[in-house]
Structure formats: structure tokens, C-alpha cells
């Protein structure tokens with residue numbers, strides 16, 4: 034389990050040198066975010082005069098983390114790279130594939146049975162390649178990372194959007210797609226657009242009902258779900274220093290909900306205490322020695338407007354608790370106005386379920402504060418009106434809060450303790466309800482509340498608040514209840530009020546745990562055979578894509594001309610297809626099924642030029658593949674926007690599509706296509722999109738002289754015997770052309786390895 038102290042020492046050794054080099058170029062002073070970014074430039078990256086929001090820069094993250102759903106394809110790909118070990122410390126965490134239904138013990142047992150082959154695969158591949166493996170039940174990835182691996186000044190990428198949680202321990206931690214994780218594990222640079230910087234100045238001190246969660250709920254209300262896009266949010270000020278380390282984690286965690294690249298806080302005493310409390314005193318000692326590098330320069334924080342692209346001021350002494358939602362995390366309402374909002378908007382006032390925990394809010398502090406309210410409910414003879422679940426973030430927290438009597442407090446008011454896993458937060462929730470389509474309200478301390486996120490019901494109004502507010506509302510069973518001002522009637526018919534919640538940041542007797550649920554990798558994994566059952570429906574070992582045959586591509590048929598928006602969700606749908614994320618052939622049966630066919634304005638209905646009949650996109654493409662006919666996909670603007678998942682590039686490649694030709698690409702998808710050995714091309718003249726007809730046969734000429742900056746020509750042979758020649762552009766550099774020729778980036782890495 035041990036964190037890699039050698040690696041951290043090296044990072045700290047490099048920091049001073051690299052920060053000084055950066056100062057020499059960009060001048061004094063520097064923000065914390067810039068210090069961490071400049072300390073992690075990939076070896077050999079020369080210039081550091083980057084333009085925020087514009088320049089693409091190569092970085093060298095210190096660590097990679099993967100959750101079970103996304104790790105499958107990432108590791109299947111990594112196996113193709115021909116490496117013996119991962120190049121940076123990496124871990125896999127089994128948390129997303131655990132269904133919440135009856136309670137921790139039963140749910141864990143059933144989920145392990147249901148996903149055994151996936152967990153076994155992840156365990157063996159991790160052991161072989163030097164990757165730490167956290168078993169089902171060990172905890173939710175981000176909580177486990179904060180407790181074990183996050184360190185001040187580090188840079189981390191992870192295949193989950195809430196990787197950003199580690200900003201609570203002064204990291205630059207960023208959620209990425211699996212292909213990026215593979216690159217970093219294989220020792221390649223990781224590219225990121227140099228972020229813009231948003232400063233959040235926190236003054237004052239919280240008290241009473243207000244908690245760290247309310248800071249980010251307020252920030253979400255200010256910035257909205259798009260306001261942080263392409264930016265790092267850097268928190269600073271006296272108020273920031275007064276927040277617990279785990280509270281800072283909560284704030285950074287939910288930074289994903291405002292679209293931020295990541296969020297971070299400067300290193301302070303609270304972080305030092307947390308490191309010591311989680312058995313990492315040596316990191317705290319080392320961080321103390323270089324503490325000036327682990328925070329922004331004084332001049333920056335004295336005149337933030339000069340150094341940040343945007344500055345937000347929040348006085349914690351005046352901050353009210355917030356409730357955000359429904360259906361979006363940026364609809365922020367202070368508790369004093371919430372009852373009116375419920376009535377005005379006709380939101381269902383009866384609260385059906387309250388859920389606390391998740392990676393966002395399950396620290397010792399969160400649990401102890403929420404438990405103080407549960408205890409009051411018992412003492413004041415209040416009966417809990419709504420269902421109540423508790424999801425601990427890790428086995429270490431679960432064990433400790435059980436030892437300290439907090440879980441018992443919840444159980445006394447009818448709370449059900451779920452497994453240490455994502456469960457209801459990711460829709461893995463078999464909710465007990467008589468009418469699954471009924472309009473209803475729930476409240477959670479999670480981070481996301483989009484329609485259907487928790488229980489799949491579009492009529493569920495999900496609200497987000499702090500664990501203490503969720504607990505009080507759950508006891509009342511009423512969304513219009515304000516625990517700060519309202520009383521409840523107890524079993525004796527008396528009106529009683531809650532006192533303010535109280536809690537402890539850290540356990541006075543220290544954290545404890547019997548079994549962390551960690552499996553160390555083998556010392557020498559070379560003899561470990563990663564076994565995947567060839568009959569498996571969920572996992573499939575990858576076969577390397579074929580290298581380019583050295584010829585132009587002639588006789589291509591048009592598979593689909595997609596009209597309008599075509600995101601990675603249109604190219605590779607999520608939902609029920611999630612279970613095939615580790616099986617390329619099976620998941621390929623959803624390829625482009627969400628894209629709108631330009632010619633008939635229908636989804637998943639394209640003309641098969643062999644038979645003249647219309648059929649589904651994947652079936653039609655499989656027919657072309659079977660007949661040895663190459664194909665082309667045509668798209669509109671910003672093709673491939675949305676999630677960065679590599680499946681959207683791998684699936685067309687697997688099915689035999691040769692070219693994706695569009696008006697413009699979303700950048701990450703374009704790079705993913707290049708990595709998978711596909712040709713991603715753009716129209717030189719946008720209106721040439723109109724020249725592509727449904728029955729066209731298309732030839733790509735001049736591929737034999739494919740070179741950087743040189744456009745190519747496509748000949749469109751129309752059904753009526755006429756032809757059109759159109760110019761198409763590409764953005765491949767020498768290295769990317771080498772990927773194309775080798776069949777994929779991984780093929781090339783493997784060739785170079787041998």
C-alpha cells in the first residue's frame with residue numbers, strides 16, 4: 034500500500050530548480066497552480082512561456098489512478114504496449130461496480146459474484162504490471178487516494194472525473210480518459226492545454242451549520258456548470274487555512290461540477306495534521322521544508338486580480354448552508370430561501386430518501402457531524418421520516434467510525450450502512466420503491482444530481498447538500514424544513530429544535546482498520562499470466578490493429594454522413610453499454626447508433642450499398658468489413674466532443690472504418706483517433722460536406738506521400754457516374770504519422786520496446 038517516498042523526494046528535489054527556471058522566463062510572482070504545473074513539465078520540454086487557455090504543453094504526472102469501470106480498457110491497452118511495468122506508481126480501485134440494495138455485507142457479496150471475472154482480471158493484470166490493487170469494499174477511489182497517496186505539490190491523473198478530489202491535499206489532480214492513462218503508464222508525456230486560473234479568496238471562519246460543502250455549492254451557483262471550463266480553481270486566504278484537509282477535498286471534488294480542470298489549495302497546517310493522522314508524517318516533514326513552493330507567492334494573494342483570470346470573494350463567516358438542485362448542481366439556494374423555492378417551483382416537498390457519504394463527503398468530520406444530529410434525534414425522541422443510507426468512503430473511515438460509535442447512531446435512527454463503494458452515486462442503486470416513475474424528491478451529500486443519475490428515474494428530484502443538512506432533512510422528511518430555524522414535533526408531541534451539529538476533524542484515538550483491502554503487486558510479475566475467458570461477454574483481450582498496408586485507400590463506401598452534434602456519446606453510448614467497456618467487439622455493437630443520418634434524419638439507420646437496404650450502423654459496417662470493403666464516416670462540426678473515452682475511436686477502427694472526415698474535431702477525440710491508427714481528416718472547404726452523397730464510392734489518393742502539413746485529395750465517385758475531387762486537411766505530425774503507419778501508437782511503442 035505504501036506511498037512512493039522515493040518518487041516524492043525526487044519531485045521535491047526538482048521543484049525548486051524548475052520553479053526558479055519558470056520565474057526566470059515568466060517573471061515573479063507565481064500562483065500555486067503554476068508552481069505545480071511548471072514542476073511537472075515533461076523532461077526536455079523547452080519553452081515555458083505558455084499562454085493560458087491556448088498552449089498545449091507536455092506534462093509528466095507522478096501517479097495514475099483508475100477506477101474499475103474505466104480501468105478495464107485502459108489496462109487491456111496497456112498490455113499492448115509491451116512494457117514490463119508501469120512507468121509511474123499506479124493503482125486500480127474497485128468501487129463503481131458495486132450495487133447498493135440491502136446493505137454492505139449482502140451487496141458486496143452479490144456484486145463480487147456478478148463482476149467476478151472483471152475483478153479477477155483487474156487483480157491479475159495489476160499484479161503483473163506493478164499496479165496496486167484495491168479490492169471491492171476497500172473504498173471509493175478518491176477517498177482512498179486522499180488517505181494514502183495524495184501528497185502536496187504532486188501531479189496526478191486518474192480515469193475518473195472526481196480525481197480532482199486530491200486538490201484538498203495541494204495536488205494538481207486531473208480526470209482523464211483511459212488513453213491518457215495508458216500513455217503515462219507507458220512513460221509518454223501527457224498533453225494538457227495550459228489552464229486559465231480562477232482564484233477564490235476565502236475570508237472569515239465557518240460556524241454552526243455551515244460546512245465546506247457549502248463553499249463549493251455557493252461557488253457552483255456563481256460559476257455555473259460551465260464556468261470553470263479549462264481553468265484551475267485555486268483557493269486561498271485565511272478562510273482556506275481554517276478548513277480541514279478533508280473539507281478542502283470536498284470542495285475540490287465538486288469542482289468537477291463546474292467543469293474545472295481541477296481545483297487546489299496551498300499547503301497548510303491542516304494538511305500537515307491530516308498527513309500525520311494518516312500515517313504519513315515523513316511526507317509532512319518533507320513538505321514543511323519546502324512549504325514556500327507549496328503555496329502561491331504572497332504578492333499573488335495580496336493582489337489576486339493581477340494574477341488570476343477571475344477572482345471570487347467568499348466570506349465564510351457569512352456563508353449560509355446551501356441546497357443545490359434539482360437536476361443540476363449549479364442551481365444554488367441558501368437554506369433560508371429554500372422552503373419558498375420548493376413551493377414556488379412545485380418541487381415534491383415530501384422527502385423520500387436522504388443519502389450521505391460518497392467520495393465527496395465521507396470524512397471522519399462529515400460522519401461525526403452528521404452522527405451528532407442522529408444522536409440528537411434519539412435524545413429528543415424524534416422519529417426519522419425518510420429512508421436514510423450511509424455510504425462510507427473507505428474501509429479505514431468505516432472501521433474507525435464504527436469503533437467510535439457513529440454508525441450505531443445512524444442505525445438507531447433507521448440508517449442503512451451501504452458498502453464502501455459508489456453505489457447510489459453512480460446509479461448502482463436498486464431503490465426500494467413501489468412506483469419507479471413517480472415524481473419524488475431525494476437529498477444527497479454526493480456531487481452530481483443530473484436526471485436519472487442516482488436511480489434511473491427522470492422524475493426523481495435530486496438535491497445536493499452537506500451531510501449534516503441531509504441528515505436533519507431526512508429526519509424531518511420534509512424539504513421545506515429549515516433546521517436552523519424550524520422545530521419538529523417529537524414522539525411526546527413536543528416541539529423540539531436541533532442544536533448545531535458538532536464533530537471532529539480527526540479521530541482522537543487515531544484511524545484504525547483491520548483489513549485495508551489492498552493487494553500489492555508481485556515483485557516480479559513476468560510469470561503472471563493474465564487470463565481472460567475467450568467466452569466472456571464482458572472482457573476481451575485486444576488484438577493489435579493492423580499496420581498500414583502502404584497503399585492509397587480506394588473503393589470506400591460511405592457508412593454514415595452524420596448531421597449536427599455527434600459527441601462521444603453518439604459514437605459510443607453509455608447506459609447499459611457500460612458493462613461492455615472491457616469487450617471491444619461487444620461494445621462495438623453500439624457504434625454511431627446515436628448519430629443522425631443526414632440523408633434520412635434517422636438514428637441508427639443507414640443504407641447498405643451492397644444490398645441497397647437500410648440497417649443499423651454497426652450491422653451495416655460489419656457487412657462491409659466481411660466483404661472487405663473499406664468505409665468512411667463523415668461528420669459535422671466539433672465531432673467527438675464530450676467524454677474523452679477512447680472507445681469512440683477504437684470501435685470504428687475495430688469495425689474497419691478507415692477515415693473520419695469532418696468539418697472540425699473536438700481535439701481530444703482527434704488525438705484518440707490518431708492514437709488508434711485512424712485517419713482523422715477535415716474538409717478544406719466546409720461546404721464540400723454537401724458534395725458527399727449517400728451512394729458515393731470514395732478514393733483517398735496521395736496517402737503514399739502522407740506528410741505533415743500536406744493536404745490530401747478525396748475523389749467522390751457518385752452513383753450517376755459523375756465525380757468530384759475535394760481537398761482534405763490533416764494535423765498529423767511526423768510522430769503521429771508513424772502511429773498511423775504502425776497501426777496504432779501502442780504498436781509503435783511495442784516496436785520500439787523490442
Ligand code: SF4
Pocket residue numbers: 128129173174175193195391392393454455458459479480
Ligand atoms: S462516489 Fe460518486 S462521484 Fe465518487 S467516484 Fe463514485 S460515482 Fe464518482
